[in-house]
Every structure is written in C-alpha cells, then in structure tokens.
Amino acid sequence: MTSGRKIAFLGILLGVMLVLSLAEGMLPPILPPFGRIGLPNIIILYCLQCVGSREAGMMVLLKAGFAFITRGAVAATLSLCGGLLAFGCLLLLLLLTKKRASLVALGVIGAVAHNIGQLAAFSLWANTNVFPAYLPVMLITGVLTGFATGTVFRLTLPFLQRLGILSR
Amino acid sequence: MKWVSKRDLVIIAALLFAALLLLLLHKPKNGTGYEILNGGSVIRSGSLMVEDEFSVNNVTFTVKHSRIAITQAVCPDKTCIRTGFIGSPGQITACLPNGLMVRVIGESGVDAVL
Numbered sequence: 001m002t003s004g005r006k007i008a009f010l011g012i013l014l015g016v017m018l019v020l021s022l023a024e025g026m027l028p029p030i031l032p033p034f035g036r037i038g039l040p041n042i043i044i045l046y047c048l049q050c051v052g053s054r055e056a057g058m059m060v061l062l063k064a065g066f067a068f069i070t071r072g073a074v075a076a077t078l079s080l081c082g083g084l085l086a087f088g089c090l091l092l093l094l095l096l097t098k099k100r101a102s103l104v105a106l107g108v109i110g111a112v113a114h115n116i117g118q119l120a121a122f123s124l125w126a127n128t129n130v131f132p133a134y135l136p137v138m139l140i141t142g143v144l145t146g147f148a149t150g151t152v153f154r155l156t157l158p159f160l161q162r163l164g165i166l167s168r
Numbered sequence: 169m170k171w172v173s174k175r176d177l178v179i180i181a182a183l184l185f186a187a188l189l190l191l192l193l194h195k196p197k198n199g200t201g202y203e204i205l206n207g208g209s210v211i212r213s214g215s216l217m218v219e220d221e222f223s224v225n226n227v228t229f230t231v232k233h234s235r236i237a238i239t240q241a242v243c244p245d246k247t248c249i250r251t252g253f254i255g256s257p258g259q260i261t262a263c264l265p266n267g268l269m270v271r272v273i274g275e276s277g278v279d280a281v282l
Contacts, residue, residue: 074264105176112183126205126260128271132194133258139187143180154171 001166009165010047010055017043017059018066035141038111041086042153045106048090049157050166060087074125078118085117086110103157107150112142196256199272202236204229207267216255216272227263229270236270238263 001009020039027037040063047056060083068076090110093101101109115138123130203213204224212224220231221239227248228240235255238248241263248263257274 072265072267074267078264102170102173102176104172105179108176108180108183122260126262126269126271128258128260130258130260132190133196133256133260136187136190136194139183139190143183143187147180151171 010051010058013043013047013051014059014062017063021063021066022070035115035138035145037145038114038149039152041107041110041114042149042156044083044087045090045103045110045149045153046157046160048087048094049103049106050160053091053094057087060084077125078121081121082114082117085120086114089113102150103154104147104150107148107153108143108146111146111149112139115139115142197274198234199255199257199259199274201273202231203271203273205269205271213273225266225268227266227268236272237261238268238270241266 017040020043024037024039044056044059044063047059061080064076064080064083067079086109090106090113093106093109116135119130119134119138199216201213201215203210205211206225212222214220214231216231216234216236218231219233220229222229223240226242227238230237230239232253233255235253237253238251238261241248243263243265248261248268251261254261254270254272257272260269260271262269
C-alpha cells in the first residue's frame with residue numbers, strides 16, 4: 001500500500017473509531033456505571049491484527065485524545081491507562097501465540113486488561129484502592145464485552161478482507 | 169479460523185473463576201462515613217449516620233439510610249447519578265466532568281489475606 005493510501009485508510013479507521021465511541025456513549029445504560037462495551041476497540045483490534053502494532057498504538061493514543069476533548073482530562077487518563085495496558089497485553093498475547101491468538105481471545109484479554117488499567121488509574125486518581133470493591137464486576141463485564149467485541153470483529157473481518165484495501 | 173477455541177474457553181473460565189473467588193472473598197461491610205474529594209484532596213467529610221443533602225460545585229449529594237449518592241449534577245453523561253447509593257468501604261462514585269469523587273470510609277471490606 002502506498003503511503004498516501006495508508007494515511008487515508010488510517011484516517012477512515014480513526015473516523016469510524018470516533019463515531020463508534022460517540023455512538024456507544026448514546027446507548028441506553030445496560031452495563032454497570034463506567035462500564036462500556038468497547039466498540040471502538042474493534043478498530044484497534046483490526047489495526048493490530050491487519051495493519052501493524054505501531055498503527056494500533058497510535059489509535060490508542062488518539063482515542064485518549066478524543067476522550068480528552070469530549071469527556072475531560074480524567075476520562076482521558078482512564079482511557080489512556082486502560083488502552084495502554086490492553087495494548088501491552090495484546091502485544092504480549094500475539095507474541096506468545098506467534099500471532100495465532102483467536103479473535104475472541106484478543107477481545108476478551110483486551111477488554112479485561114483495559115478494565116484493570118482503568119481501575120489502577122482510578123485508584124491512583126482517587127487515592128483509594130478500588131480493586132476489592134470493583135475488580136470482580138469489572139472482570140465479568142470485561143469477559144462479556146470482550147466476547148461481544150471479539151465476536152463482532154470475527155464476523156466483520158471477512159468482509160473487510162474481501163474489500164482488499166490493504167493489498168492494493 | 170474457528171470462532172471460539174478450547175483455549176479461549178479456558179481463558180474465559182479462568183477469568184470468571186477469578187471473579188467468583190474475589191466475590192466470595194469480599195464481604196461488604198457497612199461504611200461509617202464519607203469523604204468528598206476534588207482532584208485528590210478531601211473537601212468535605214461526614215458521617216453516613218446523619219441524613220443530609222447538600223451541594224458542592226453544582227453537584228447534589230444525598231445521604232440516606234447509611235448510604236450516599238450523587239442525586240443531581242450538571243454534566244452530560246450522568247454516570248454519577250446512575251451509580252446510585254453506595255455504602256460499603258472502598259466504594260466510590262464520581263462525577264468525572266466536575267472532577268468530584270465520593271468515597272465511603274470505614275473498616276476495610278476485605279478479610280485479611282496473606
């Protein structure tokens with residue numbers, strides 16, 4: 001892919017991610033407070049799986065930047081800590097499985113790591129250990145939402161690959 | 169590519185098991201007081217035993233039946249209000265856009281481990 005094409009494609013991915021992020025915020029609250037489904041993370045998974053880890057890392061940073069603009073500094077810090085921990089864990093998972101981790105596993109590990117990173121950031125910000133009270137519920141929501149996003153990713157990936165954007 | 173492999177199920181089962189174990193270890197107790205923080209420093213504290221309602225920076229707090237909640241706030245997401253009443257030590261509710269946080273204090277809710 002030429003660099004111009006790549007930049008344009010990454011721009012589109014970024015746009016889709018931000019729209020998903022906004023749309024998710026408008027959904028009726030079905031999860032515990034501060035729990036989100038993590039639809040934008042599908043784009044990060046896609047970047048990681050099909051484009052490259054550097055691009056995926058960039059998406060994590062840009063997503064935190066977007067959180068800063070729309071939801072403030074604290075939300076941005078939470079997004080950044082969750083995103084970076086999830087990114088690190090996913091890189092490790094891909095390394096350990098030699099890039100053969102299943103998409104659902106990527107979704108689940110990413111979501112759980114994201115939640116743990118956020119709890120850690122929240123503990124630091126609030127100067128309170130919030131793990132005892134919130135780790136169980138965040139683990140369970142992480143597994144459920146990660147399973148959901150991993151499945152959506154698994155279902156949409158063939159269509160994205162059929163477009164053949166990356167091979168041109 | 170399979171949708172869910174055996175290894176995925178093992179990962180999921182392990183995580184759910186860990187959550188269950190933590191749930192069993194964690195016995196929620198009743199908190200005795202609350203602290204309201206603004207950016208990490210305590211700006212107001214009080215007892216949960218006294219029913220009260222007050223406002224700080226456009227955010228209304230209600231203390232009732234040994235529990236506290238944010239009941240009104242000027243912010244777009246209302247996550248703080250959805251959190252509802254909290255009453256065990258370690259629980260928090262926060263209004264992120266306003267930078268305010270409430271935490272319940274009291275004896276730790278975790279039985280001594282290690």
